[in-house]
Amino acid sequence: MNLVDLRLYAIVDPERTAGKTLADLARQVAEGGATLAQLRDKLSDTRPFIEHAKAVQAALAPHRVPLLINDRVDVALAIGADGVHVGQTDMEAADARRLLGPKAIIGLSLKSMADIEAAPIELLDYVAIGGAYTTTSKETKTPPVGLDGFKTRVAAMRARAPGMPIVAIAGIDASNAAGVIDAGTDGVSVISALSKPADSVAAARELRDVVDAALAKRGRA
């Protein structure tokens, strides 16, 4: 398993930059304290996707923030990204691991209890669990399970794989981030709360402070 710092996991998406360039958005979140970044690009053709990935990679490099690519192992390979994040309809983690090798970071989205039970934990460096809050960033067919349902999912994952890093995803901002950390996760994965504010540096800094404080509090408990 590769070490991965999930505290503030910024997802950047060319459709959701709120008028910034994608590179500027990536630079701002890195400057504000993002510990990991993911490029999600569901509409571009492969060539512009790769161009986007290169621009984000260059923006992150001075801050040494690793870059994962959503879904597309080909794009990750083409630019030499640090890994991929895959969902339940993306490439199987086993294929991604075989193609990317042992040093790539591979994360998997878990949407249901069945996903949690079936996750190929030996192949993964982290998992993403959603459902605590309502997201506006992604069309989703499943309504949120709420914070209690979310805690049940996190506990089920911990029961299966005690050491597996878990990032909370969907609908998280500075006002509710402490709740998902208190539920036992290692960080938050965020799109809108970082991209929408005009100053994404400040937005990242604020969110990172909330996460760090919640983790410190849990560490003392």
Place this chain on the structure above:
Amino acid sequence: MNLVDLRLYAIVDPERTAGKTLADLARQVAEGGATLAQLRDKLSDTRPFIEHAKAVQAALAPHRVPLLINDRVDVALAIGADGVHVGQTDMEAADARRLLGPKAIIGLSLKSMADIEAAPIELLDYVAIGGAYTTTSKETKTPPVGLDGFKTRVAAMRARAPGMPIVAIAGIDASNAAGVIDAGTDGVSVISALSKPADSVAAARELRDVVDAALAKRGRA
């Protein structure tokens, strides 16, 4: 350069099977004499795309028809396809060659004279040139250049790379295939003319006969 038989290059697409299963369509065109096949899937998520690719690969295997994947190097790598076909907005041929290795078949679509002049011929095993006829299978922004314009393009490619295999694409059926072979190409790439008929074996056999006859006539000329 890898040897590639372009005489009847069947493109199969899960959106265009005319009610057949994708595997049945692939099996039928192979049985009817397809010499090369490509899976194009512009709508599926990566996991079902890979499932489609495995099904087509299994259907083609008894006929030893090589399978290329449109655009997606990750899918090609995941299933061990014979290569990829890329367009002008897909991954650069240089990246595809680096990721797939020297034995992969890599073909490139050339849409304009500028594309023909810029094609990285040293990286390619064949090129596809369109524009002779009007296609109904693909949304395209460029109107056909007609058979004379097509001949000019083929000649320009031959001038740059005399030995480069060239396949004609777009709007080709048994009634007009001889025209593009006479224009100097090595074969035809076809979707609708093979997939739409109820009997795709017969459709492939008919088209293959037309191509073989036109190539034989040119050989004697």
